[in-house]
Amino acid sequence: MQNHKLTRQIQFIIEIDKLKSILRQTLLTDGSRQENSAEHSWHLAMMAIVLAEYAPPNVDMLRVIKMLLLHDIVEIDAGDTFCYDITGNQDKAERELLAAQRIFALLPVEQGAELRALWEEFEAHSTASAKWARALDCLQPLLNNQQTQGHTWRLHGVTRSQVLHRMRAVEKGAPALWPLVEQIIEDCVAAGYLKVEPEISSA
Amino acid sequence: MQNHKLTRQIQFIIEIDKLKSILRQTLLTDGSRQENSAEHSWHLAMMAIVLAEYAPPNVDMLRVIKMLLLHDIVEIDAGDTFCYDITGNQDKAERELLAAQRIFALLPVEQGAELRALWEEFEAHSTASAKWARALDCLQPLLNNQQTQGHTWRLHGVTRSQVLHRMRAVEKGAPALWPLVEQIIEDCVAAGYLKVEPEISSA
Numbered sequence: 244m245q246n247h248k249l250t251r252q253i254q255f256i257i258e259i260d261k262l263k264s265i266l267r268q269t270l271l272t273d274g275s276r277q278e279n280s281a282e283h284s285w286h287l288a289m290m291a292i293v294l295a296e297y298a299p300p301n302v303d304m305l306r307v308i309k310m311l312l313l314h315d316i317v318e319i320d321a322g323d324t325f326c327y328d329i330t331g332n333q334d335k336a337e338r339e340l341l342a343a344q345r346i347f348a349l350l351p352v353e354q355g356a357e358l359r360a361l362w363e364e365f366e367a368h369s370t371a372s373a374k375w376a377r378a379l380d381c382l383q384p385l386l387n388n389q390q391t392q393g394h395t396w397r398l399h400g401v402t403r404s405q406v407l408h409r410m411r412a413v414e415k416g417a418p419a420l421w422p423l424v425e426q427i428i429e430d431c432v433a434a435g436y437l438k439v440e441p442e443i444s445s446a
Numbered sequence: 447m448q449n450h451k452l453t454r455q456i457q458f459i460i461e462i463d464k465l466k467s468i469l470r471q472t473l474l475t476d477g478s479r480q481e482n483s484a485e486h487s488w489h490l491a492m493m494a495i496v497l498a499e500y501a502p503p504n505v506d507m508l509r510v511i512k513m514l515l516l517h518d519i520v521e522i523d524a525g526d527t528f529c530y531d532i533t534g535n536q537d538k539a540e541r542e543l544l545a546a547q548r549i550f551a552l553l554p555v556e557q558g559a560e561l562r563a564l565w566e567e568f569e570a571h572s573t574a575s576a577k578w579a580r581a582l583d584c585l586q587p588l589l590n591n592q593q594t595q596g597h598t599w600r601l602h603g604v605t606r607s608q609v610l611h612r613m614r615a616v617e618k619g620a621p622a623l624w625p626l627v628e629q630i631i632e633d634c635v636a637a638g639y640l641k642v643e644p645e646i647s648s649a
Contacts, residue, residue, distance in 0.1 A: 249626060252496050256586075257593060259492060260475040263485045272463040282466045285488035288515050289462060292561075293455050293553070305508045312491050350496070358495075383459075390460060423452060 248351045255349040261319045268325045268398075272390035280315040280323060283383065287311040290379045297419040301371040310365040310376045313358055317342035326409060327401055339366075374416030381412045382420060389427055393436025402440040403432055451554045458552040464522045471528045471601075475593035483518040483526055486586065490514040493582045500622040504574040513568040513579045516561055520545035529612060530604055542569075577619030584615045585623060592630055596639025605643040606635055 262281040269278045288311045295304055315323075320342035324331040343362060347355040364373045385406070388395050396406070406428055414421045431437040465484040472481045491514045498507055518526075523545035527534040550562040567576045588609070591598050598604070609631055617624045634640040 246626075249500075253589065253626070256489075256493055256496055257475060257589060260489065260590075260593075263474050263481065263489075264476065264478065271466050272460060273467065275467065278466065279485065281485040281488045282482065285484045285491070285515060286459075286463065286466075288488070288491060288511075290459055292512055292515065293459055293557070297452075305511070308491075308508070308511055309495055312488060312495065354496070386456065386460060387463075390463075420452075423449075423456070 251349060251351055252354070255346075258346065258349055259316055259319065262316055265315070265318045265323050267323050267384075268395045269384050269387045270391045270394050272387060274391050274394065278387070280318050284312050284315055287314075287376075287379050287383055290383060291376070294379070294420070297417060298375050299371055299416075299418065302375045303372050306361070306372045307376045307379075309358075310361050310373060311379065313362055314365045314376070314380065316346055317362070319346060325399070327399055327405060368412075368416070371416075374412075376416075378413040378416035378420065381410055382417070382424065385410065385424065385427055389431055389436065392434070393431060396431075396437050401437070403428060403437050404440055406437060454552060454554050455557070458549075461549065461552055462519055462522065465519055468518070468521045468526050470526050470587075471598045472587050472590045473594045473597050475590060477594050477597065481590070483521050487515050487518055490517075490579075490582050490586055493586060494579070497582070497623070500620060501578050502574055502619075502621065505578045506575050509564070509575045510579045510582075512561075513564050513576060514582065516565055517568045517579070517583065519549055520565070522549060528602070530602055530608060571615075571619070574619075577615075579619075581616040581619035581623065584613055585620070585627065588613065588627065588630055592634055592639065595637075596634060599634075599640050604640070606631060606640050607643055609640060 259281075262284070263279050265280040266277040267280060267283055269283075270276065271278055288308045291304060291307050291311055298304070298307075317339040321335070321338035324335045326332075343359055347359040347362070349355070350358065364370055365376055368374045368377050384395070395401070410424050410428070413424045428437065432439055462484075465487070466482050468483040469480040470483060470486055472486075473479065474481055491511045494507060494510050494514055501507070501510075520542040524538070524541035527538045529535075546562055546565060550558040550565070552558070553561065567573055568579055571577045571580050587598070599609070613627050613631070616627050631640065635642055
């Protein structure tokens with residue numbers, strides 16, 4: 244292969260195969276095994292296509308899909324950090340920054356910078372597109388937990404108010420989907436998949 | 447949930463989770479297990495982003511990514527058919543047609559028709575975008591087989607001329623990547639990953 248640029252691009256493509264081995268806390272909807280971050284990213288991109296009509300104005304679908312496809316590749320080095328894991332989230336940003344430095348640098352310089360900027364945009368939720376992408380990234384595990392009778396919530400003792408807090412990203416980035424989220428949470432509480440924290444007495 | 451349209455879209459999103467359990471013949475590049483069709487589709491969409499500069503004129507990147515993300519969802523019902531399996535390929539089209547009828551019909555009518563048309567465009571390789579998408583769908587398993595020392599080829603006794611024949615889709619849909627494909631095939635033959643068929647005597 245004479246084309247040095249193409250060689251680097253192919254090496255990047257081979258490298259990211261490793262995302263298929265990064266396991267998340269969620270199970271597949273049939274409960275058979277943990278989901279990995281590559282198939283999760285595929286699912287999010289499909290959601291961006293199917294739910295496009297609910298996106299707020301100024302959302303750029305191609306940009307969103309690119310963000311969703313690449314938003315987790317830093318996990319190849321940094322691993323998946325469970326969203327309710329307080330300790331793991333303390334050094335998540337640092338671990339992911341180091342990962343981004345290594346992984347995007349596999350690409351030709353200009354292209355690596357372009358894809359890294361997309362990842363940074365997603366992480367900062369600095370645009371309507373990034374906020375919409377983030378909302379889908381929250382909605383998918385919610386659907387997944389509903390389908391698996393609250394598997395991840397029960398495993399980690401996650402409560403309704405924690406889920407509601409986390410799902411505020413949907414309210415911000417995908418307001419048209421917020422009633423759906425509220426309904427799913429109430430259905431999950433009613434079904435016993437998600438527990439409500441005991442009320443704290445104000446006395 | 448009051449919105450009947452959204453209910454159908456969410457049901458479709460939940461249904462396609464099953465693609466994560468459809469196994470392909472190829473292994474992950476680390477050889478640890480078979481690849482599934484959802485993560486394969488993610489990988490192809492990433493390739494469409496990274497290799498965009500090599501796409502022929504008239505290729506629409508968003509259209510290509512959509513095709514690649516959904517091209518395998520018929521396998522939820524029809525299963526993955528190994529490309530060198532002659533018997534399996536005899537009724538592949540019929541099985542996939544039935545699958546398309548069921549799966550795309552889960553969506554609201556207009557949207558189901560739109561996504562199905564994209565799948566049909568991919569299957570017919572009737573446009574520059576579909577030909578490019580098809581080329582990427584051939585290139586990815588080639589890279590994969592190279593990384594796994596020809597695992598799938600050795601398992602099924604696939605030869606150099608069979609691979610070359612199959613890779614003609616790259617020559618047609620992605621001529622700028624054809625020299626890369628020829629080089630990989632020769633490297634795989636030299637490394638002993640891919641066998642050359644014995645020459646047939648013309649006597």
